[in-house]
Amino acid sequence: MKIAKVESIPLRIPFTAGGRSDEAVWGGANLQTVDSLIVKVTTDTGVVGWGETFGFTAVPVVKLVIDTILAPEIIGRDAAVLDRLMLDMQRKFHIFGRSGPFIHGLSAIDIALWDIAGRVSNKPVHQLLGGGVADSLPCYASLIRYSDPGLVRENVVRAVEAGFRHLKLHEIDVDCVRAVREAAGDDIEITLDVNCPWSVREALDMTEKLRPFNLRWLEEPVWPPENYSGLARVRQEGGIPIAAGENASTLMDFQHLLEAKAVDFVQPSPAKMGGITELKKVFALANANNVTVMVHTFYDGPGLLASVHASAALGGPGALVEWRYFDLEAQLYGDAIIPKNGAIAVPQGAGLGLEPDENVIHAYRVH
Incomplete structure (x- = not known):
């Protein structure tokens, strides 16, 4: 079961929160929308899994890393060998930083691959975890x-x-x-x-x-x-x-x-x-x-x-x-x-x- 496609999908959903927001680390004052980045991974057998990375103003740079660097690297890899795949990706790209867009992007892909693993085995992820x-x-x-x-x-x-x-x-x-x-x-x-x-x-x-x-x-x-x-x-x-x-x-x-x-x-x-x-x-x-x-x-x-x-x-x-x-x-x-x-x-x-x-x-x- 090989990884065939990785698609990053930015979303922007308006929200309210019972009053005006003040300046905070996840956005400016009076923030009115949530920007998130979800990732859709599809295998060559047609199984689809979904992941997510941290959003807000970080979305554009993480999307760029996923689309141009991480996705091309993992397409064709075995979707079931999760630990090895994640270790390989961390080692290959460690020179770009051990925090930020690369780790964030890998996080979303990893979550999607666990979703796929559960779908293939017909078990919820919490059962796969013990x-x-x-x-x-x-x-x-x-x-x-x-x-x-x-x-x-x-x-x-x-x-x-x-x-x-x-x-x-x-x-x-x-x-x-x-x-x-x-x-x-x-x-x-x-x-x-x-x-x-x-x-x-x-x-x-x-x-x-x-x-x-x-x-x-x-x-x-x-x-x-x-x-x-x-x-x-x-x-x-x-x-x-x-x-x-x-x-x-x-x-x-x-x-x-x-x-x-x-x-x-x-x-x-x-x-x-x-x-x-x-x-x-x-x-x-x-x-x-x-x-x-x-x-x-x-x-x-x-x-x-x-x-x-x-x-x-x-x-x-x-x-x-x-x-x-x-x-x-x-x-x-x-x-x-x-x-x-x-x-x-x-x-x-x-x-x-x-x-x-x-x-x-x-x-x-x-x-």
Whole structure:
């Protein structure tokens, strides 16, 4: 079974989010559309698999790498020899960087090939990864950055009323976090992702202000994200559990992160760090270091499904799925993937288990 065709498909889907967004790392202020890049891989036997890479403003450069470098290289290769193929690609193109467009593009292709493997074997990906008994997994609603206590309060109430018992904020203002805790009450779990804004000293000063709000974790408080020793110091002295890893790209990155004892929760991002092939290795590495994996899942397409399958199979009883709390104009999988009462269904069909809506692809494809 050979890889016959690789097609990268950019999508742009409008969304709302319960109020104006503030400046944030995934886009400018008042962001109104989500740009994503999905990948369709077809074998010479006609089997199709779908993958996804991290989107937003990174889409054009990743598409260029896939179309002009990665796709020509893998066409004709055996679709079933996944580990070897991914290792070959990483070795061949390592001189172009061990992070960014090349690894992002490989991630999407890898997810698509796991989808194909499941379809050929007539098993869902979570069974290929070793099983998983859960029919659904709890989600945390991952809100945009509002930088307005009133707006964030309104949307926290909206998420809690929709059934979410776990929330993620992207605020960097203490007043916004205070407003969320007051609105949500003590029974709702709150995490805070600040997207690497502070020095170690600034982060420690902020943990003192944030401790009263009983955060489940503080995510990526230190700039730069690869400052693992600084992150470890914040973890040791700050009094709040630390999460990081969405910006780590290779297994060695995660090994260094864990060796530094920098995190309580490690957050591999399958659409950025090598796909399911690398993700399963991070689970094993984290288990060996007694660190909990919380897969980064800021996607709505095959990248989300990959995270759900991996979390169901490998994540244990405490696994949570990140749900991007956007009101999208259209969903790639319709209602099948939308959480109900704060939980997302684990697809039981072959491969990733769901088929993208071709009408949505046609309507929102960027040409």
